[in-house]
Amino acid sequence: MNAGELRCVNLGKIYEGNNEALSSVNLNIPTKGIFSIIGRNGAGKTTLIRILATLLEPSSGSATINGLDIMEDADELRKKMAVVPQEGRPIPWLTPLQTVSSYLMWRGDSYRVSRRKADEALAMVELQEVSNRLNYKLSGGMRRKTLLAMVLASDAEIIFLDEPTTGLDPISRQVIWDLLIDIGKERFLFLTTHYLEEAEAVADSIGIFDEGSLLALGNMDDLRAGMRYQYSVKVSSDIDTSMIEGIVLKSHDEQSQILTTREEAMSLSNMLISQGVQFSMNPVTLDDIFYNIAGRDIDNDYEEYGGGRM
Amino acid sequence: MKRLWSQITASVLVNSIYQMKNYPVVLINTALSPISFLVLIFLVSDGALLGESILGGLIMAMFQGGIALQSDLSHLKNDFKLQDIVVSSPTNSRVYVAGMALSEIVYSSPALIILSILFVLTIHVSFLQIIGIVLILLMVFLSSVALSFALSTISTDIVQSHSFSRLITILFTSLAPVYYPVSLIPEALQPLAYLSPTTYAAQIAQHLAGLTQVSSEMFIFDWLVLLTFTTIFLWVGFRKARWRDI
Numbered sequence: 255m256n257a258g259e260l261r262c263v264n265l266g267k268i269y270e271g272n273n274e275a276l277s278s279v280n281l282n283i284p285t286k287g288i289f290s291i292i293g294r295n296g297a298g299k300t301t302l303i304r305i306l307a308t309l310l311e312p313s314s315g316s317a318t319i320n321g322l323d324i325m326e327d328a329d330e331l332r333k334k335m336a337v338v339p340q341e342g343r344p345i346p347w348l349t350p351l352q353t354v355s356s357y358l359m360w361r362g363d364s365y366r367v368s369r370r371k372a373d374e375a376l377a378m379v380e381l382q383e384v385s386n387r388l389n390y391k392l393s394g395g396m397r398r399k400t401l402l403a404m405v406l407a408s409d410a411e412i413i414f415l416d417e418p419t420t421g422l423d424p425i426s427r428q429v430i431w432d433l434l435i436d437i438g439k440e441r442f443l444f445l446t447t448h449y450l451e452e453a454e455a456v457a458d459s460i461g462i463f464d465e466g467s468l469l470a471l472g473n474m475d476d477l478r479a480g481m482r483y484q485y486s487v488k489v490s491s492d493i494d495t496s497m498i499e500g501i502v503l504k505s506h507d508e509q510s511q512i513l514t515t516r517e518e519a520m521s522l523s524n525m526l527i528s529q530g531v532q533f534s535m536n537p538v539t540l541d542d543i544f545y546n547i548a549g550r551d552i553d554n555d556y557e558e559y560g561g562g563r564m
Numbered sequence: 565m566k567r568l569w570s571q572i573t574a575s576v577l578v579n580s581i582y583q584m585k586n587y588p589v590v591l592i593n594t595a596l597s598p599i600s601f602l603v604l605i606f607l608v609s610d611g612a613l614l615g616e617s618i619l620g621g622l623i624m625a626m627f628q629g630g631i632a633l634q635s636d637l638s639h640l641k642n643d644f645k646l647q648d649i650v651v652s653s654p655t656n657s658r659v660y661v662a663g664m665a666l667s668e669i670v671y672s673s674p675a676l677i678i679l680s681i682l683f684v685l686t687i688h689v690s691f692l693q694i695i696g697i698v699l700i701l702l703m704v705f706l707s708s709v710a711l712s713f714a715l716s717t718i719s720t721d722i723v724q725s726h727s728f729s730r731l732i733t734i735l736f737t738s739l740a741p742v743y744y745p746v747s748l749i750p751e752a753l754q755p756l757a758y759l760s761p762t763t764y765a766a767q768i769a770q771h772l773a774g775l776t777q778v779s780s781e782m783f784i785f786d787w788l789v790l791l792t793f794t795t796i797f798l799w800v801g802f803r804k805a806r807w808r809d810i
């Protein structure tokens with residue numbers, strides 16, 4: 255049985271005008287917890303999410319979610335899923351309460367039930383104070399939260415969020431992250447983001463996308479395990495790096511970042527300590543991994559990146 | 565059944581009731597537009613065409629309701645991504661359109677109520693004739709709804725959608741003799757008027773209301789044409805509508 259997983263087989267999308275947005279994506283992930291895709295602008299994240307959410311037809315290949323085909327069983331799937339589109343905006347002449355409750359009514363709840371659930375969901379995203387103010391009078395972040403409240407209030411088991419925290423301040427973002435983590439305990443969240451720290455903070459597993467292809471997949475440990483150099487040493491003064499095995503990245507503020515193996519990182523730090531040089535040493539972050547996989551000038555070592563692929 | 569009712573009510577709330585409640589100015593606007601024409605024709609014809617213009621007002625109100633659906637749906641789809649949000653919910657396209665269409669009737673209800681009162685006060689017809697007229701209004705409405713829905717799902721932005729609306733309005737209401745009998749149009753231009761389904765609708769309604777009479781062959785022919793138009797529009801509308809993008 256395919257139940258309990260999201261599976262894409264050679265999923266491809268070519269838009270009108272021969273614009274290839276997805277090329278033969280193969281993906282197989284469990285439909286629980288939080289899955290996040292990260293990728294640059296135009297990588298194909300929205301295209302993938304819209305295809306999976308039955309909003310857009312693929313040009314080739316197929317996909318199933320919990321055993322239901324996105325083309326053949328769309329009606330069945332639509333009872334179980336909810337989407338917040340990347341450019342979704344609450345309708346200005348409604349209030350957050352009206353926005354959330356009418357959405358729930360489209361999902362089949364009665365007026366009374368929808369009002370109650372909407373109140374609860376708006377409280378969860380801390381909008382209870384403004385729940386009767388017209389949407390056009392809300393700040394950008396409040397509007398984003400209204401849309402989130404909409405899908406959170408629903409009984410959808412599969413939730414697609416296309417860049418859910420764009421435009422939120424750091425504190426609101428943290429609130430949403432906590433909320434997402436909570437929701438992810440009971441339902442499946444599929445989200446896209448540009449914020450690497452967001453994927454790292456909330457996602458159980460991460461897919462790295464570029465130019466319509468899935469380049470890597472897995473949780474942070476898997477992704478790290480796929481890197482030849484799993485440690486990052488940052489040094490603020492100029493040091494001689496010619497003897498070190500690894501990649502040296504120089505930033506504009508004279509900082510050097512050395513990506514290297516665990517052993518090298520250890521001996522390098524011993525050396526830096528004895529020289530009294532300030533430095534920091536950490537396991538590579540998603541940033542490091544992302545830049546190495548999807549960065550413009552991909553190092554040859556990383557082109558053969560194979561870690562964490564399923 | 566209960567679920568269906570909720571889904572339809574959601575569309576009516578979002579697209580008319582909440583809008584009227586939160587922006588009361590829209591009420592005045594919808595009440596005014598069919599009635600302003602009526603007043604104009606009434607004055608120009610020295611009161612002779614009062615019946616025709618009331619009927620015309622009703623037909624216009626229904627037709628414009630359908631056309632308004634086009635820009636409303638496009639606006640909701642393109643600016644708020646509402647179509648994405650609804651497509652990925654249990655509401656299907658027919659239920660969505662039905663609810664939105666109903667919302668347009670609710671929206672035009674101020675005009676419809678005023679016109680209906682005028683109608684009852686000035687034109688005396690039997691129950692059967694009223695049924696006939698209601699049927700015609702419904703067919704006009706269905707045609708414009710179907711056409712509107714298809715165009716809205718294809719539209720990608722508001723400018724494009726406005727041009728669609730303008731085009732249909734010019735073709736079907738400005739050129740068509742809805743507020744007055746077709747005989748008032750210069751003979752050379754009459755064939756053009758017969759390209760619009762609203763012409764046939766007006767002719768049947770005027771005949772039923774005991775105003776401008778047509779021969780019984782013409783009367784049957786009018787019904788057939790109107791039915792054909794409605795069927796084609798419904799068929800094309802739902803076939804060409806793009807609920808899921810390609």
Ligand SMILES: Nc1ncnc2c1ncn2[C@@H]1O[C@H](COP(=O)(O)OP(=O)(O)OP(=O)(O)O)[C@@H](O)[C@H]1O
Nearest residue numbers: 269270273275293294295296297298299300301302
């Ligand atoms: N409707 C469309 N018609 C034609 N091309 C499109 C359409 N939508 C997207 N594309 C193209 O498909 C590619 C992928 O776009 P997509 O929106 O999926 O990227 P994304 O990863 O979501 O980017 P972003 O981070 O900017 O949101 C881009 O090259 C884009 O130009």
Ligand SMILES: [Mg+2]
Nearest residue numbers: 299300301340
């Ligand atoms: Mg996108």
